[in-house]
Amino acid sequence: MGALEGKVVLVTGASKGIGAAIAAACGADGAAVVAHYGADRAGAEAATAGIPADRRLLLSADQSDPRSMDRLWREAQAWRGRVDATVLNAAIMLTTGGVEDDDAVWDDAWDRHWRINVLSPTRLMRNAVRHYLAAGGGVMVTISSWAAQRGTTNPDMMSYAASKAAVKAAAQSIARGYARRNILSYVVAPGVVRTRMSEDFAALQGGEDKVSATLAMGEWVPPSEIGELVAFLATGKVRHLTGATIDVNGASYVR
DSSP, X not given: OOXXXXXXXXXXXXXXXXXXXXXXXXXXXXXXXXXXESSOHHHHHHHTTTSOGGGEEEEEOOTTSTTXXXXXXXXXXXXXXXXXXXXXXXXXXXXXXXXXXXXXXXXXXXXXXXXXXXXXXXXXXXXXXXXXXXXXXXXXXXXXXXXXXXXXXXXXXXXXHHHHHHHHHHHXXXXXXXXXXXXXEEEEEEOSBSSHHHHHHHHHTTOHHHHHTTSTTXXXXXXXXXXXXXXXXXXTOOGGGTTOEEEESTTSSOO
């Protein structure tokens, strides 16, 4: 029997990268997985292909519209009458939003990062907490970034770092405010993960070899390691870890 047997886990941004790895790992551990995607249904189908049909549900919602998260939550909860763990993974990483950008580029980057990386996940957090209060508890895992703690090496990406710090603070506030109600809220802060998003970033920094040379292990984090970690956190077995930020960067950034 898997550690998540009988649990319902909602994963946002499950069509690629870290989200796809999380959905697959949770499914492998026995969870019934609600896999959210934006427009890439094929990606979500591929990510959940190893999960039996009766234990997977694919739902589309536009994360650029925070109100769409209310519908996503209603449909996810209606599937089996509950959601036991919510994984807030979906996000964008634009390479704009720095002080040297013109006003139009600055405004667009900050607006998009705020809506997609902060307003939508916190809207989903709100739905989850309300459900957990009625259900007697639940788990939330928020995917932040090491940029939330250390800033970014590229100052043009300031708006991205700020958005990841904001959603981290929201997750920690829920942990502190609802710990007595058995609501557990964990934060995972990856470093450089082998995703298309990181590959695009590396191209702007001089290539993968140049980025890898700055890392203590000399290699990028495999998405599967994030998936396995989140699947464990979704069990809620280590209750007193709630509120913690777990760094996953191969010792490249040690606090």
